[in-house]
Amino acid sequence: xxxxxxxxxxxxxxxxxxxxxxxxxxxxxxxxxxxxxxxxxxxxxxxxxxxxxxxxxxxxxxxxxxxxxxxxxxxxxxxxxxxxxxxxxxxxxxxxxxxxxxxxxxxxxxxxxxxxxxxxxxxxxxxxxxxxxxxxxxxxxxxxxxxxxxxxxxxxxxxxxxxxxxxxxxxxxxxxxxxxxxxxxxxxxxxxxxxxxxxxxxxxxxxxxxxx
Ligand code: DX5
Ligand code: ZN
Numbered sequence: 266x267x268x269x270x271x272x273x274x275x276x277x278x279x280x281x282x283x284x285x286x287x288x289x290x291x292x293x294x295x296x297x298x299x300x301x302x303x304x305x306x307x308x309x310x311x312x313x314x315x316x317x318x319x320x321x322x323x324x325x326x327x328x329x330x331x332x333x334x335x336x337x338x339x340x341x342x343x344x345x346x347x348x349x350x351x352x353x354x355x356x357x358x359x360x361x362x363x364x365x366x367x368x369x370x371x372x373x374x375x376x377x378x379x380x381x382x383x384x385x386x387x388x389x390x391x392x393x394x395x396x397x398x399x400x401x402x403x404x405x406x407x408x409x410x411x412x413x414x415x416x417x418x419x420x421x422x423x424x425x426x427x428x429x430x431x432x433x434x435x436x437x438x439x440x441x442x443x444x445x446x447x448x449x450x451x452x453x454x455x456x457x458x459x460x461x462x463x464x465x466x467x468x469x470x471x472x473x474x475x476x477x
Contacts, residue, residue, distance in 0.1 A: 266422070266445045268474060270436075270466040271325065272459070273428060273450040275299035275401045279315045285454065286320050292463045295323035297428065297448040298344075302330040305352055306399035316342045325390075327371060327428065327448075328352075329398050338364050347371045347392045347426075350380050362387065369424070373397060374406050378415055389423045391416060392448075395439065396429030401450040405430030410442035417443025417477065433465040440473025 272289040274296060276282050286296055298316070303309035306329045313336040316326075324344035330336070334357045337346050347369045348358070361368050369390030370381060374397060381391070393413050396403035409427070416425055426446035427439040436447045447470055453462045 266474070267424070268440075268467075268470050269293070269295060269446045270463055270470060271295050271297040271426070271446060271448045272453050272463075273297045273299060273327075273401070273448040275301075275450050276311055277309070279311060282311055282315065283320070286322070289453065289459050289463065290320060290322055292460050293322075295325055297325045297327055297426075299327050299450075300330060300333075301399070302332075305329050305331040305349065308399045313340055316340065325369075325426070325448075327392065327398075334361060337361060337366055345369055345390055347390070349373065349398075350384070351376055355383070358384065358387075371398075371428075372412070374409055378412050381416075385419065389420075390426070391420075391423060392426045392428055393444065394429050395427050395431070395435070398429070403430055405432075405435040405439075407435075407438065410438060413439060413442040413444050431466070433462075433469045436466050437469040437473040440470045441476045442473075443477050445470075445474065 274285045301308045301310045326344045327347050345367045349371045369388050371392035373394050395405050395409045425444045427444040428448040431447050431449040432452040456462045
């Protein structure tokens with residue numbers, strides 16, 4: 266299984282976006298970029314139009330948009346697009362899959378896992394939210410570990426990312442439940458040396474995963 270730590274980049278301007286990408290790029294293989302429209306969640310970030318000419322690395326776009334389908338087809342950035350199950354319809358999902366974009370599904374803490382059932386065989390990337398999306402710096406909700414472990418049982422080889430309140434302790438717990446990708450914002454960017462928390466998260470992920 267591919268174990269990965271990703272910086273979650275929740276910012277309101279392109280300059281800070283580029284700064285955070287460059288700051289963390291030497292230490293990771295992929296970036297998780299938070300996109301919020303002020304409608305699906307009560308907060309607004311950088312917008313799809315800001316995602317041009319980014320440094321060359323792997324990107325996962327976390328779409329907290331009510332209508333991501335209005336933007337994804339014309340976006341040039343090569344990325345995995347994570348759509349919220351709470352925002353997507355079957356029609357929109359199928360159209361995006363057919364457009365050959367790489368699609369994954371994100372699920373909120375309050376949404377039952379069964380809402381993913383109709384899509385389970387269509388994607389190999391899931392994002393389990395461990396906070397209600399909208400803001401960084403929130404507290405990890407441990408009851409999402411049940412959701413992670415159930416999903417891991419159903420899909421042993423798929424990517425399961427966890428996002429929200431992740432630090433070395435909660436990252437270990439989420440990995441032990443079955444997550445193979447950890448995304449973190451505050452834990453990484455509150456440290457003047459981002460390599461320190463990233464190394465801690467990589468250790469927590471490895472240790473947790475051994476216990477899956
Ligand atoms: C929450 C975002 C997360 C957030 C994580 O709405 O999707 O990616 O940036 O922030 P922390 O790690 O501070 O909880
Ligand atoms: Zn996110």
